[in-house]
Amino acid sequence: MLRFDGKSAVVTGAGSGIGKAIAAALARQGAQVAILERDPEVGQAAADEISQTYDGRATFYRCDVTSQTEIRDVAAAIVSQQGTIDCLVNNAGIAHVGDAATTSEADFDRVMNVNCKGVYNCAHEILPIMVRGGGGVICNIASTVAWFGIGERFAYSASKGAVVAMTYSIARDFVADGIRCNAILPGRIHTPFVDGFVKKNYPGQEEEMFQKLADFQPVGRMGQPEEIANAAVFLCSDEASFVTGSIHAIDGGTISIR
Numbered sequence: 001m002l003r004f005d006g007k008s009a010v011v012t013g014a015g016s017g018i019g020k021a022i023a024a025a026l027a028r029q030g031a032q033v034a035i036l037e038r039d040p041e042v043g044q045a046a047a048d049e050i051s052q053t054y055d056g057r058a059t060f061y062r063c064d065v066t067s068q069t070e071i072r073d074v075a076a077a078i079v080s081q082q083g084t085i086d087c088l089v090n091n092a093g094i095a096h097v098g099d100a101a102t103t104s105e106a107d108f109d110r111v112m113n114v115n116c117k118g119v120y121n122c123a124h125e126i127l128p129i130m131v132r133g134g135g136g137v138i139c140n141i142a143s144t145v146a147w148f149g150i151g152e153r154f155a156y157s158a159s160k161g162a163v164v165a166m167t168y169s170i171a172r173d174f175v176a177d178g179i180r181c182n183a184i185l186p187g188r189i190h191t192p193f194v195d196g197f198v199k200k201n202y203p204g205q206e207e208e209m210f211q212k213l214a215d216f217q218p219v220g221r222m223g224q225p226e227e228i229a230n231a232a233v234f235l236c237s238d239e240a241s242f243v244t245g246s247i248h249a250i251d252g253g254t255i256s257i258r
């Protein structure tokens with residue numbers, strides 16, 4: 001069950017947090033994993049750690065998902081090493097705090113470039129490889145904010161809503177090519193993303209804010225990256241062969257039982 005032996009997987013933003021946990025879980029299940037990451041330090045460290053644990057099954061490729069040229073070059077390098085790409089996990093993302101009136105044009109563009117255009121860039125370059133290979137699977141990491149409003153997440157929510165819409169669109173357009181596409185909406189997950197967010201936006205109130213953020217989930221805590229990785233492994237696996245165009249909230253009850 002849930003084996004990926006002989007499969008080639010790409011995870012973006014896999015140097016940290018959720019992406020790193022997904023890359024490790026796919027390698028544990030037998031996949032050869034390409035870690036696409038813009039920060040070479042964390043990207044290489046994640047690849048080394050996963051490789052040492054899982055028989056060399058992780059390789060670091062430095063790239064920025066906002067650059068289609070970089071994604072094209074990296075995808076070609078992965079194909080020359082692995083033969084094809086079977087799974088793509090679009091995970092790279094950045095946060096931003098602000099409402100529609102306070103979000104600057106530069107910040108809106110920056111968030112949309114990574115969270116929305118990054119998904120398009122990877123899909124644009126990797127879907128033709130999957131079609132040539134006879135099929136594949138894409139798992140997009142969106143967010144619960146695609147489905148409900150939380151304060152001052154205007155640009156971030158817009159970008160994640162677009163990820164959900166792109167998920168439906170890709171699933172529809174490539175269903176006849178044997179390609180499945182689904183999305184996960186993580187609730188609040190304890191990663192460097194959350195720690196950085198609290199530190200930057202609530203200096204001096206870190207502990208209090210952290211507790212407030214944890215209490216927000218009906219289960220009374222934040223999730224762990226591995227809890228998102230488990231869902232991603234399932235959605236990318238052959239066991240999920242009937243699952244496409246579907247959106248999965250993995251959120252400690254945040255959307256359904258508030």
Ligand SMILES: NC(=O)c1ccc[n+]([C@@H]2O[C@H](COP(=O)([O-])OP(=O)(O)OC[C@H]3O[C@@H](n4cnc5c(N)ncnc54)[C@H](O)[C@@H]3O)[C@@H](O)[C@H]2O)c1
Nearest residue numbers: 013015016017018038064065092093143186188189191193
């Ligand atoms: N942590 C949460 O509570 C939470 C909740 C919902 C959704 N998410 C989503 O999950 C994903 C991962 O979040 P995380 O908490 O693990 O974040 P993180 O900041 O810990 O990790 C994100 C990684 O993406 C990389 N990255 C950022 N921009 C990039 C780019 N342009 N090109 C390549 N790599 C880039 C970063 O260097 C970092 O290593 C994001 O898309 C985020 O929006 C997170």
